[in-house]
Amino acid sequence: MAAENADVVARHRRVVRAGLGAWAVLIYAFLFVPIALLMLFSFNANRYGTFPITGWTLHWYEEALSNYQIQDAVQTSLQVALEVTVISTVVGTAAAFPLVRSRLPFRGGIRASLTLPILIPGLLIGVALLSYFTNLFNLQLSIQTAVIGQAVYATPFVILVVASRLEGFDRLLERAASDLGADTWKRLRYIVLPLIGPAVVAGALFAFTLSLDEFIITLFLIGGHNTLPIYIYTQVKFGITPEVNAVATMLIAASLSVSLLAFATPALGRLARRRLRTAWSVMGSDRTA
Amino acid sequence: MTSSAGPAEAVVRGAGAIRARPRAVLTSRLGEYAGFSPVLVLFGGFFFAPLVLIVAYSFWQVVDYNVVQSWTLDNYRYFLSVPTYVRTFIATLWMTALATVLTIGIAFPFAYWLTRYVSRSWQRPLLLLVIIPFWTSYLLRVASWITILGEGGVLNRTLEALGLIHQPLSFLLYNRWAVIFVLVYLYFPFAALTLFSALERFDWNQLKAAMDLGAPPLTAIWRIMLPQIRPGVITAVIFVFIPILGEYLTPQLVGGVDGVMIGNLVVNFFVGAQYTRGAAIALLITAIAVAMLILFRRSLVLEQVYGR
Numbered sequence: 001m002a003a004e005n006a007d008v009v010a011r012h013r014r015v016v017r018a019g020l021g022a023w024a025v026l027i028y029a030f031l032f033v034p035i036a037l038l039m040l041f042s043f044n045a046n047r048y049g050t051f052p053i054t055g056w057t058l059h060w061y062e063e064a065l066s067n068y069q070i071q072d073a074v075q076t077s078l079q080v081a082l083e084v085t086v087i088s089t090v091v092g093t094a095a096a097f098p099l100v101r102s103r104l105p106f107r108g109g110i111r112a113s114l115t116l117p118i119l120i121p122g123l124l125i126g127v128a129l130l131s132y133f134t135n136l137f138n139l140q141l142s143i144q145t146a147v148i149g150q151a152v153y154a155t156p157f158v159i160l161v162v163a164s165r166l167e168g169f170d171r172l173l174e175r176a177a178s179d180l181g182a183d184t185w186k187r188l189r190y191i192v193l194p195l196i197g198p199a200v201v202a203g204a205l206f207a208f209t210l211s212l213d214e215f216i217i218t219l220f221l222i223g224g225h226n227t228l229p230i231y232i233y234t235q236v237k238f239g240i241t242p243e244v245n246a247v248a249t250m251l252i253a254a255s256l257s258v259s260l261l262a263f264a265t266p267a268l269g270r271l272a273r274r275r276l277r278t279a280w281s282v283m284g285s286d287r288t289a
Numbered sequence: 290m291t292s293s294a295g296p297a298e299a300v301v302r303g304a305g306a307i308r309a310r311p312r313a314v315l316t317s318r319l320g321e322y323a324g325f326s327p328v329l330v331l332f333g334g335f336f337f338a339p340l341v342l343i344v345a346y347s348f349w350q351v352v353d354y355n356v357v358q359s360w361t362l363d364n365y366r367y368f369l370s371v372p373t374y375v376r377t378f379i380a381t382l383w384m385t386a387l388a389t390v391l392t393i394g395i396a397f398p399f400a401y402w403l404t405r406y407v408s409r410s411w412q413r414p415l416l417l418l419v420i421i422p423f424w425t426s427y428l429l430r431v432a433s434w435i436t437i438l439g440e441g442g443v444l445n446r447t448l449e450a451l452g453l454i455h456q457p458l459s460f461l462l463y464n465r466w467a468v469i470f471v472l473v474y475l476y477f478p479f480a481a482l483t484l485f486s487a488l489e490r491f492d493w494n495q496l497k498a499a500m501d502l503g504a505p506p507l508t509a510i511w512r513i514m515l516p517q518i519r520p521g522v523i524t525a526v527i528f529v530f531i532p533i534l535g536e537y538l539t540p541q542l543v544g545g546v547d548g549v550m551i552g553n554l555v556v557n558f559f560v561g562a563q564y565t566r567g568a569a570i571a572l573l574i575t576a577i578a579v580a581m582l583i584l585f586r587r588s589l590v591l592e593q594v595y596g597r
Contacts, residue, residue, distance in 0.1 A: 016506070020402035024415075027399050030474065031422050034433035037443060041436065049436055051446040087331070095328040102321035112586070114328065117336055120578050121535020123552050124571050127559050128339035131346060135356055135564065152336045155328065213427050216537055220559070229428045236432040236542065248429045255424040 035252065042245035049240045060246040070247060073231035080147050080218075080227060081211040087151040088207040092158025093200050099159065100166040118156045125152055126220035133221070141223030149217040154210045158203035165199030209255065346568035354562050364569035374554060378573070381534065381551040384465055388472040389530045393522070395473065396480035403481075404488040412485075419481050427475065431542050434471050438462040438543070463545025471539050476529045483528065487521020523588040531578045 045055035064070055095114060104110055117125060129149045133139040177187050215229045222230065235244050347364055350357050368374050403412055422430060437443045438461040445457040461467065491514060499509035515522065537552035544550070551574055558567030
């Protein structure tokens with residue numbers, strides 16, 4: 001009886017497992033079909049960016065690469081992203097320290113206000129800064145105003161990433177260094193930075209990718225300039241062209257390689273260090289021999 | 290972090306306190322907070338000050354394309370007096386709620402599958418696959434659905450080629466349902482990620498124990514698992530709900546005339562130089578978002594989403 005029951009349970013479990021597995025497959029299809037189609041149509045000779053496939057071509061890539069507006073948009077995007085990354089990383093990392101370490105009154109409140117820019121709709125940051133710059137200060141909208149808006153949005157992410165790393169940080173290490181005579185600078189250089197370095201890099205990459213993709217704040221603040229998302233927006237309002245598909249494919253390839261690099265760097269670094277250490281010990285043993 | 294401080298650290302701290310002179314304590318205390326100064330400038334000058342301005346705007350007026358500082362409730366009154374706006378507002382609320390429920394509903398079985406039935410070494414790569422769409426442009430992910438669902442789009446062309454339809458289906462795009470569908474697509478990774486990290490910490494033995502004691506699986510999930518992963522679920526809900534509430538791009542691209550959301554109204558007002566009216570509507574959205582944040586503040590775990 002009990003064995004039979006167990007059998008039913010086991011069968012039931014298999015069914016649930018298979019069902020959930022099928023669900024997961026469907027989800028992956030749902031996630032990737034649109035992206036795959038974008039890439040597919042970038043090689044399709046059909047100029048309407050849809051089926052049928054009328055032939056394979058790289059023509060759209062040529063068009064995209066020689067398009068002056070696209071070149072300009074890419075350049076603007078990169079400039080904005082770099083400036084945003086520098087500002088957000090510096091500001092965010094600096095803020096993470098007191099947030100985690102000092103005896104703060106109202107820590108919860110301070111934490112909340114530091115993360116508020118990503119908790120409220122981005123639209124509000126856009127319109128608020130637009131009114132602030134143009135109506136209150138009569139400033140001309142420019143790349144710089146967009147950079148400020150994006151930096152406000154990206155900084156909380158850096159704070160969160162770095163703060164969570166700092167929280168797992170054993171402060172006794174610093175005490176020990178200090179007891180051994182290391183000054184503030186040395187503690188920072190040899191103890192703190194190596195330990196939180198990966199989080200700072202992760203935060204910077206986070207800020208960079210967020211900036212490249214940011215749309216709504218930029219739309220309000222960049223004035224007459226185009227970042228890549230803004231340019232693509234002006235294009236897709238009238239339907240996606242194969243040219244945009246080509247840009248999309250290159251964009252996906254670029255962000256995938258950056259992300260893979262980000263994931264691979266720590267592993268590669270470890271590998272390199274291990275190799276070096278092995279080489280060193282081999283050399284060392286040579287010398288002693 | 291302080292809760293895990295051992296007695297050793299307490300001793301070290303005590304010794305430090307005895308050695309330090311009062312003035313040194315004061316400067317070091319100030320030094321402790323020095324890290325906040327850049328963020329104080331950035332957020333104070335370019336986030337909180339503009340927010341205050343926009344709040345003030347919502348109570349001021351535009352006269353001849355200029356904002357005039359005469360205090361009034363007219364902007365809010367105007368919004369409530371135009372039936373189309375009120376309808377859009379209500380539609381935005383239910384669309385956002387529905388999209389959130391669907392997103393979580395789709396993501397939960399997925400996260401369950403990933404934590405329960407996938408071996409540990411495969412969990413990370415499979416999760417990474419879910420996040421990859423995040424690294425492709427948000428705008429393009431919305432736009433690609435136009436390519437799929439449009440009248441000359443992939444779906445219609447395929448159905449025509451199969452002989453299933455003779456005229457393109459036009460209801461696939463440019464309505465509220467298309468907006469909800471694309472929103473679910475956009476925000477799924479957020480929900481999956483958050484739910485995964487919540488489930489990852491769950492002790493599955495408890496679920497097994499509940500079922501061994503005779504609870505049907507769904508009851509066990511509802512009564513044993515959900516209460517424990519509640520913070521994760523609430524975080525997922527908030528992180529899907531709030532951005533959708535302020536969505537502009539998705540309804541703009543796939544919503545057509547019928548699919549308009551409140552974000553589109555805000556943008557239209559600002560583009561039309563009706564800043565004060567736009568400000569009032571933007572604040573309405575923000576008020577809802579902030580109310581949710583305050584209501585659920587205890588359960589919010591930001592680190593679960595971003596801190597890894």
